[in-house]
Structure formats: C-alpha cells, structure tokens
Amino acid sequence: MKTFLILVCSVALACSATAAQKDNKQKKQAQKSRQAQSAQHARPAAAPKKAAPNRYQPASRPTTSYQKPKGRQQVNRQVYQPKSKVAKKTPQKVATQNTQARQYAAKKTKQNQQVVNRQVNQPGANAKKAKKSSQQITAQNAQAGRYANNAAYSKKGKQWKGNTASAAAFQSNKKYKAQRFNLASNTRPTKYNSVRFQQNRRIQGSQYWQGKNYWAFRNYSPVWHDRGWWHNHYNRVVFVYGGWYYWNSGWWYPAWGYAPNSYYAYDGPIYAYNSLPPDQVVANVQAALQAEGYYQGDVDGLLGPLTREALAGYQRDHGLYETAAVDQPTLESLGMS
Numbered sequence: 001m002k003t004f005l006i007l008v009c010s011v012a013l014a015c016s017a018t019a020a021q022k023d024n025k026q027k028k029q030a031q032k033s034r035q036a037q038s039a040q041h042a043r044p045a046a047a048p049k050k051a052a053p054n055r056y057q058p059a060s061r062p063t064t065s066y067q068k069p070k071g072r073q074q075v076n077r078q079v080y081q082p083k084s085k086v087a088k089k090t091p092q093k094v095a096t097q098n099t100q101a102r103q104y105a106a107k108k109t110k111q112n113q114q115v116v117n118r119q120v121n122q123p124g125a126n127a128k129k130a131k132k133s134s135q136q137i138t139a140q141n142a143q144a145g146r147y148a149n150n151a152a153y154s155k156k157g158k159q160w161k162g163n164t165a166s167a168a169a170f171q172s173n174k175k176y177k178a179q180r181f182n183l184a185s186n187t188r189p190t191k192y193n194s195v196r197f198q199q200n201r202r203i204q205g206s207q208y209w210q211g212k213n214y215w216a217f218r219n220y221s222p223v224w225h226d227r228g229w230w231h232n233h234y235n236r237v238v239f240v241y242g243g244w245y246y247w248n249s250g251w252w253y254p255a256w257g258y259a260p261n262s263y264y265a266y267d268g269p270i271y272a273y274n275s276l277p278p279d280q281v282v283a284n285v286q287a288a289l290q291a292e293g294y295y296q297g298d299v300d301g302l303l304g305p306l307t308r309e310a311l312a313g314y315q316r317d318h319g320l321y322e323t324a325a326v327d328q329p330t331l332e333s334l335g336m337s
Contacts, residue, residue, distance in 0.1 A: 176291075176335040178274045181283040183301045188242035192304040194263045197222055197256050203268055209321045213328045216251045216269040224257040240279045241265070241302065252278045266303040270326045273336060282307065285326055288334040289314060 199222065206217040230237055236247040237255055242263030244255040252270040256262070273281045279301035286307055289295035295310035303326065312324040318333050331337065 175337075176284070176288050178276065178284055178336070179287065181280060181287075181299060181301065183279050183283060185240050185277075185279045185301065188263050189265070189300075189302060191300070192265050192302060194242075195265065195267045197224060198267075199224070201267070203323075205322075209323065214321065214323070216249075216271075217323060217325070217327070220253070220269055222254065222256050222267060225255075227258050230255050230258050238277050240277055245270075245278050247272060252281070266308070266325070268325055270303065271328050271331060273326070273331055278303075281326060284336065285311070285331070285334070288336060292334070 201222055203217050203220055206214065206220070209217055225233075230244070230246055234246040234248060234255075237258065238245055238247075244258035244262060245252045246255045250272050252272055254262075254264045254267055270278050270281055273284065276284070282303045283299050283301040286295055286297070286299045286301075289307075289310045290299070292314065294314045295307065297306045297310075308324040311326070311330065312322045314320075314334075315322050315324075315330055320329050320333065321327075323330070
C-alpha cells in the first residue's frame, strides 16, 4: 500500500513538473516574439531607391503648396505685384500731378495777364491789341506753339528778368539780303503826325530790357542842340524825311534842334543795319516783316504806328522784348544779320 501511494505521488509530481516546464517554455517563446515585434517596429523604414534620371526627358518641376496670405501679408503682396496687376497711379501721385497742373495753369494765366497789362501801357496803335483778353492770347499762343514770356518779375531780387532764350535760337533759316529801295526821303511826309520833343523822356519799359543789345533804349534821352554842336560832336549826320539823324556806336538817333520844324515819325534809336541810312533800314525791315506775314502796309521807310505794331507782334511771337522798334535781336531773328 505504501508502495502504491509513493508511485502515485511520483507520477503526480512528474506531471506537474512537465506542465510547469511546458508553461515556462511557452512564456519564453511569447516574450521572444514580443521583443522581435517591438524591434521590428522601432527600425526605420529603408528609403526607396531613386530612379536614375532620364536624360531624354525634362525634369519635373517641384510642386509647392500655396497658402493665401492674410492681413499685412496680403497688403504687401498687392504693393509688390507686377505693374500689370497694380493700379498705375496711386492716389497720392494723382493728387501731386493735379496740384502741379493747377500751379502751371495759374502761372501761365499770370504771365498772360502781365502781357495784357504791358500792352495797355503802350502808346499808339498797340492799344487795340491790348483789349484782347488773356484767354485769347493764350489761344493764340497755343496755336503758334509758343508762350509770350517776354519778362518775369523776381520777388527775391525785386527786378524784372527777361526771357532767357537767346535771340540766336529764333533766327530764320533763310538769310535776308539787304536791298536799296527807291524812297521819297527828300520830302516831308504827311502820312503820320510828327512826334514832339520831350526833354528827359525815357522809353517806357526799357528798364526791363536786359542785355547789351538794349543799352541804347535804356540810356536814350532826347537832347536839343543846334547844327554846329551836332557837327562838332558827330561825323555822320544825314537828312531823312524832313528830319536829321546822327550816327553813334551803331545806332541812328534824332538830332533834335539841328533844323527848325524837323519831322520825326519816331523818337528813339534805330539799329544801323548794314551801314544803311535810317529810311533804308526801316524799309528793309518792312519788307522782311511782309515776307513773314506781319506787315501789310507799304514799304515807305517810315517807322510809323503800323510798322511799330508789326514789330511788336513779331517780337511777342518770337520771345523777344517788345520794343516795337528796330533792334539787333529782332533783325537777327528775321535773318538780317
């Protein structure tokens, strides 16, 4: 009986030992499988091999994602967009241009008004043209492509400044050839009234005519002397249309007092063009103004109101001082150099 019990206990112990070993073995296998799986998940995936580039096909461009900018970024994008997508003129630029345009228009209106005021103060037939409004003068200047900027007043220097354009810039392309006209210079004319002698008279507006070409107008003042005095002081004295003229430094002047009841259609200097006497100088100027379409009268050699009006119109349209007389810049502009 004891032997039977011992045998049964031994068999039970052996079975339990075998079951424990099998259980331990299963646990070890499960632990090894879990470790292998965790190691497999921790290992980084191998990068796929890049395909060799095909030299016969163009490389594909990388694609980038676009994200719509917000807030200040959107404003900056609009500012730096190409000109085709952005407005050509900003409001500030448009406002600046409008201001400049208004200032330019006001300046031209003021200059045209100055021209009208100067014409009103001129004697003789020029008073008719002085009645034209500044709008009419502006329209005429626009048609001719020029502006009548004969003088401008400088507030800083408190003086008048002439047009900076040189008279040489307005010279005619064709040269005028001096002529000798058959004039009745030995007779006293009745076409225009004779001007009177006014001692210490100054030519109106001459103080604004700057430059050496206008010194004769700025310095002119009529003087009265007898015939002997004139001959003692000047070598060249000529008789023209009932009056006597003396030559001085390239200009002709009336010799007041040389003879009683002398006749002068104009009291002032006349530029001595090509060493011609005063009547021939005026006649050549009248012929040149006829060719330019400014003078419609007769070529008579008298510097009367019609000739002076034509001279003033030509000088105004060509940016010269309106002397309404025969001066060197006007003759150069007419091609009479």
